[in-house]
Amino acid sequence: MYRDVCIVSACEITREGLGNILKSEGFGLIGSYGAISELEELEFESGFFIVLDGVETDDQPQAVREIKGRFDSAPVVVLTERFDFNAMLECFHSGAQGYIVRSMKAQPLTTSLRLAAMGERVLPPDLVDVFEHQAFTPIVRTSEQSDEDVNRAKLSPRELDVLCCLMAGYSNKVIARKLTVCEATIKVHVKAILRKLNVHNRTQAAIWASSRGLSDVEMTA
The missing domain is CATH 1.10.10.10 (Winged helix-like DNA-binding domain superfamily/Winged helix DNA-binding domain)
Structure with missing residues (x-):
């Protein structure tokens, strides 16, 4: 399990708040940055994961690719303001380990991040709503x-x-x-x-x- 975490968010309040929550849950905060570009010159040892927050929905997959290009072995968890099915799919296609909607409470959030740190893929509960509203009918066609x-x-x-x-x-x-x-x-x-x-x-x-x-x-x- 990855114990160390690096937070990337343009919002200073989010960085402070999330950092304090994670530290209280036993994670080690090794960095808190306002932009992905600030990671470019950093040299971290292996064994950490990255939480990416505050990126516009359409830009999330590219942001994940940028981070994975710099830290290929580090799991990336995307925190998003709202659930977007297509953005989620593309984020996972780009190498994300988790996709979490920020509206959840602190305990479920830290539990989800802990699962991602253990190497599990983390999907938002909102995904269930998507499938509940689909009329799936098995069809066999020639x-x-x-x-x-x-x-x-x-x-x-x-x-x-x-x-x-x-x-x-x-x-x-x-x-x-x-x-x-x-x-x-x-x-x-x-x-x-x-x-x-x-x-x-x-x-x-x-x-x-x-x-x-x-x-x-x-x-x-």
Whole structure:
């Protein structure tokens, strides 16, 4: 288990408060910094984990990648103001060990951080709500039926590209960067995809595509 912790947060009050809570729970606070850039010149011994707080939802995955690029062996736990399913997926894809919504009380928070320090992946309770509101119906389709479903949806080549990115859990900002278009254009594509697939949100669209055999790396030329 990792006993030492480093906190990265732009909010000084958060750094002070969280640091005191963690120290009272037996963790060793080896650093408290206002920005990831402040970590660049630091040399820590192995055996610590990093708590990342106060980063905008769309920027969280990139922040995780930056930290892992500097401290590859250090687990990174993201503290977020609000739960975002796609941001969570991309954070874990980027190497995060945990994704925790800050609204939880101190004891559950420290318990979650302790689990992350032990090498467990920590998911937010909000994830249960996402699945509770999904209508999951086991569907067995032949390859021909799946192809017919995809063709019947009449998605444009660009909409298929966006759908594949949704399957990968990318945010609109990341998709726009990958496809070299503006974010507003991606929002239009997502809205059209949801309408054509007759689904209510991005998660349902990704499930629809996965059940028809589409791959999150299947991009049009």
